[in-house]
Amino acid sequence: MGTARRLIGWARRRAEEVLSALLVAMFIAFILQIVTRYLLNAPLSWTAEFSTLAWVWGILWGAGLVLRDDEEIRFDILYGTMPGGLRRICDAITGSAVVMIFTWSLPAMFDYVTFMKVERSAYLGIRFDILYSVYLIFAVATIIRHAAIAWRAVTGRGIARGAA
Structure with a gap:
């Protein structure tokens, strides 16, 4: 490890x-x-x-x-007042929801980004598929990050102690 x-x-x-x-x-x-x-x-x-x-x-x-996970913006007013077990449930639900939504939409995102190769930026002339490829990197990283958050919540590892 x-x-x-x-x-x-x-x-x-x-x-x-x-x-x-x-x-x-x-x-x-x-x-x-x-x-x-x-x-x-x-x-x-x-x-x-x-x-x-x-x-x-x-x-x-x-x-x-x-x-990092602890740098993300969260609804701390509610989350910070919850006991650890309830936080784990919230983390598991929200992490799983983000993973499902981003995974479900990833093929459409990929299709759109690759379709944008027909357009170029106005002054630099860079193809839009190259310019917007960072969104695919962001989406895959978000899927991985939130899968890890959900996994840690389900297994009880890395429970947030205080408000994020």
């Missing part, structure tokens, strides 16, 4: 580095847009598109691969 934990830790650090690179690239494009528009009076069209795409990738990449 130690090797698996090290591998997961290594993959998590690489995912964090990708997210950091996206944020840096987005910031540079944003600053470049400000400089060219307001100081040079020669705006660049691609920077706004790039910033938007980097933001979408950053949100979905981060939510799918970087965000």
Whole structure:
């Protein structure tokens, strides 16, 4: 199990580095847009598109691969007041529901993303299937994460002690 934990830790650090690179690239494009528009009076069209795409990738990449369970937003007002057994039941139900819904919708998501190869972004000319492929990564990561949450709830491992 130690090797698996090290591998997961290594993959998590690489995912964090990708997210950091996206944020840096987005910031540079944003600053470049400000400089060219307001100081040079020669705006660049691609920077706004790039910033938007980097933001979408950053949100979905981060939510799918970087965000830890204890960092997720939850309804703590109710969840925090529940005893451990009731939390386990809620975690099992919600985790299973997320897994079922995302698994059920995954083929349609895949079809839509692959269909989008016919479109390209306006300024950068990148195919939309490449741009939106991050959603498939997010969906698969969400399925795996919530399957683990449901499994831990059913087996009694990793029960949340306090409000998330």
